Amino acid sequence: MAGGVRVRGLRKSYRRVVALAGVSFEVAPGEVFALLGPNGAGKTTTLRALLGLVRSEAEELLVAGADPREDPLSVRRRVGYATGGMGLYDRLTGREHLVFFGRFYGLSGGRLAERIAELDRAFGLGEALERQVQAMSSGMRQKILVARAFLHRPEVLLLDEPTAALDVFARRALLDRVAAEKREGRAVLYSTHVLPEAEEVADRVGFLHRGRLIFTGTVQEAKSRFRAPTLEHAFIEAVREARDAA
Amino acid sequence: MPPSQNVFWKELLSFFRDRRTLFSQVLLPLVLMPLFMFLPSLLMGRYASEAARETYRVAVARVPPELVAALEEAGFSVVEDPDPAEAVRGGRADVGVRGEGRGFSVYLALAQGGMKAEVLRARVAQVFERYKEAEVVRRLREAGLDPSVLRPFEVSYTDVSPPEAQEASGLGFMLPMMLLMFVMAGAMPVVLDATAGEKERGTLEVLLAAPVPRGAILLGKAGAALVAALLATLGGVGGLYLGGLLLAGQADEAMLSELSFSLGAKALLATFATAAFFAALAVGLMTLLGLWARTYREAQSYVSFLYMALVLPAVLFGMVSSFIEPTSLYYLIPVAGPMVLLDAVFRAKADLLAYLLAWGSTLVYAAIALALAAWAFSREELVFRN
Numbered sequence: 001m002a003g004g005v006r007v008r009g010l011r012k013s014y015r016r017v018v019a020l021a022g023v024s025f026e027v028a029p030g031e032v033f034a035l036l037g038p039n040g041a042g043k044t045t046t047l048r049a050l051l052g053l054v055r056s057e058a059e060e061l062l063v064a065g066a067d068p069r070e071d072p073l074s075v076r077r078r079v080g081y082a083t084g085g086m087g088l089y090d091r092l093t094g095r096e097h098l099v100f101f102g103r104f105y106g107l108s109g110g111r112l113a114e115r116i117a118e119l120d121r122a123f124g125l126g127e128a129l130e131r132q133v134q135a136m137s138s139g140m141r142q143k144i145l146v147a148r149a150f151l152h153r154p155e156v157l158l159l160d161e162p163t164a165a166l167d168v169f170a171r172r173a174l175l176d177r178v179a180a181e182k183r184e185g186r187a188v189l190y191s192t193h194v195l196p197e198a199e200e201v202a203d204r205v206g207f208l209h210r211g212r213l214i215f216t217g218t219v220q221e222a223k224s225r226f227r228a229p230t231l232e233h234a235f236i237e238a239v240r241e242a243r244d245a246a
Numbered sequence: 247m248p249p250s251q252n253v254f255w256k257e258l259l260s261f262f263r264d265r266r267t268l269f270s271q272v273l274l275p276l277v278l279m280p281l282f283m284f285l286p287s288l289l290m291g292r293y294a295s296e297a298a299r300e301t302y303r304v305a306v307a308r309v310p311p312e313l314v315a316a317l318e319e320a321g322f323s324v325v326e327d328p329d330p331a332e333a334v335r336g337g338r339a340d341v342g343v344r345g346e347g348r349g350f351s352v353y354l355a356l357a358q359g360g361m362k363a364e365v366l367r368a369r370v371a372q373v374f375e376r377y378k379e380a381e382v383v384r385r386l387r388e389a390g391l392d393p394s395v396l397r398p399f400e401v402s403y404t405d406v407s408p409p410e411a412q413e414a415s416g417l418g419f420m421l422p423m424m425l426l427m428f429v430m431a432g433a434m435p436v437v438l439d440a441t442a443g444e445k446e447r448g449t450l451e452v453l454l455a456a457p458v459p460r461g462a463i464l465l466g467k468a469g470a471a472l473v474a475a476l477l478a479t480l481g482g483v484g485g486l487y488l489g490g491l492l493l494a495g496q497a498d499e500a501m502l503s504e505l506s507f508s509l510g511a512k513a514l515l516a517t518f519a520t521a522a523f524f525a526a527l528a529v530g531l532m533t534l535l536g537l538w539a540r541t542y543r544e545a546q547s548y549v550s551f552l553y554m555a556l557v558l559p560a561v562l563f564g565m566v567s568s569f570i571e572p573t574s575l576y577y578l579i580p581v582a583g584p585m586v587l588l589d590a591v592f593r594a595k596a597d598l599l600a601y602l603l604a605w606g607s608t609l610v611y612a613a614i615a616l617a618l619a620a621w622a623f624s625r626e627e628l629v630f631r632n
Contacts, residue, residue, distance in 0.1 A: 014627070086448025086452070089260055089449060105456075
């Protein structure tokens with residue numbers, strides 16, 4: 001799977017705390033997979049492992065055709081990563097952020113300017129491009145954060161709570177953008193605890209609970225498996241089952 | 247653009263846009279260095295001069311008229327009082343003198359008067375010395391002897407140490423310590439913001455997720471911090487020079503001449519180079535501490551121990567430097583070595599070996615600190631500690 005994500009038996013412990021206990025899932029090119037779970041379920045650790053930011057064990061770990069444990073830089077070159085509400089420098093403007101990160105991906109000059117203009121049109125960055133982060137609204141900040149992840153046309157998108165702090169218009173633009181990226185053949189791993197959002201955007205979902213993936217399937221499969229009217233109800237029922245089983 | 251250079255320029259851009267930090271790093275040392283170092287000495291000298299000229303009240307009992315005349319001639323206002331000690335205690339007089347048999351008792355409120363009382367005691371002692379001398383001369387003459395028998399030879403003392411050393415003698419280790427503290431203060435905001443600050447804000451994780459080797463990120467950050475520290479060094483050395491110039495204008499007063507301070511071009515260059523080597527060490531150590539800490543505040547508390555590594559040796563060396571000559575080993579002391587070298591530079595005592603030892607060892611310590619910082623940067627339990 002050159003442009004997707006394949007994870008089999010992913011394990012990660014922080015000293016005695018087990019953060020991930022054998023997580024397995026796949027995200028195919030042109031697919032949006034939503035990783036759902038409450039805070040502390042292991043979503044961020046999963047994304048960090050996929051980027052090679054933390055050491056992990058797995059039977060198989062492939063992101064955009066490379067193993068992040070062996071060649072993290074190659075993975076990072078092909079992956080776009082956005083984490084919600086964090087990760088901007090107060091004294092840089094939105095444009096300076098995009099230029100700064102663009103250079104890491106080999107973009108510069110006219111190509112970079114053109115790409116920034118495209119992202120401006122796609123996300124409505126507007127004033128955020130010329131304003132320093134410290135003077136931006138939280139919505140503006142989030143737009144820059146998300147735009148940065150799309151900057152180098154990555155094969156795989158890892159989006160961690162990407163709609164946090166976005167207003168309704170920006171949120172809509174982002175969800176539309178994710179749908180467009182999917183149509184263009186990109187694999188999108190969408191981590192969130194906003195379940196209605198996942199219901200709209202995801203082809204398949206995975207319920208993560210205390211480091212274990214307790215369900216993977218389509219939204220429809222989740223609803224019928226847990227006899228729930230919405231994905232949110234299905235998730236709550238799945239967690240209840242897992243607790244009872246433990 | 248290589249990734250380390252990209253990080254370097256980003257850090258510098260952030261630094262130069264933070265006007266408050268820029269002001270506190272470059273302009274503040276320029277103003278504070280002369281102010282902190284010379285103002286106390288200047289004020290002390292001024293007040294001591296005023297105290298030496300002030301008219302004090304002397305309560306006297308059973309003292310000969312010659313002594314009263316000598317006191318009045320020295321600028322004291324003399325009043326008769328049956329109990330001079332009580333007059334001083336009650337605040338009616340600054341000094342009390344009582345004649346007792348062949349001697350005199352002098353009463354002063356030393357514990358309450360501090361430095362001013364010491365000046366007063368010195369003035370009274372001077373009057374007694376002159377009075378005693380006059381009395382001896384008078385008695386020798388009465389006995390038909392030449393008063394010069396008391397002075398069979400004259401003794402004069404001359405300070406032959408270099409002018410720079412004479413000028414710096416009144417300042418001890420204070421100047422080197424202050425200068426290096428400014429260098430540390432210059433590096434601190436940039437280093438801690440680029441390490442612990444980035445961890446706290448979550449920007450470090452995003453930066454690490456970019457296709458950049460960690461070594462390149464560290465290099466860019468350390469390079470920018472070094473530039474900030476060098477700017478602070480420039481401010482500190484400039485302040486030192488400015489302070490010397492300002493004091494030169496005040497040096498006509500006798501009490502200030504000891505505190506004058508000036509550095510030649512070579513010594514200034516040596517001072518800047520020493521502070522620059524120290525800046526590299528400070529950046530290395532602070533980078534390590536910043537990566538170790540969870541938050542900016544935690545990192546600040548670690549850095550305060552670095553300041554102690556300067557202050558404690560400065561106090562100790564300041565106390566014992568008159569009695570011991572620094573051996574080569576002193577220049578090798580981490581953090582404090584450059585301070586010992588700067589003191590030697592200011593006293594015109596630094597030789598080639600001193601420079602080689604202090605600069606070389608500081609560079610080695612800086613490299614070790616940076617290597618440890620690189621190790622810390624590769625540890626996920628430290629990088630994602632917050």
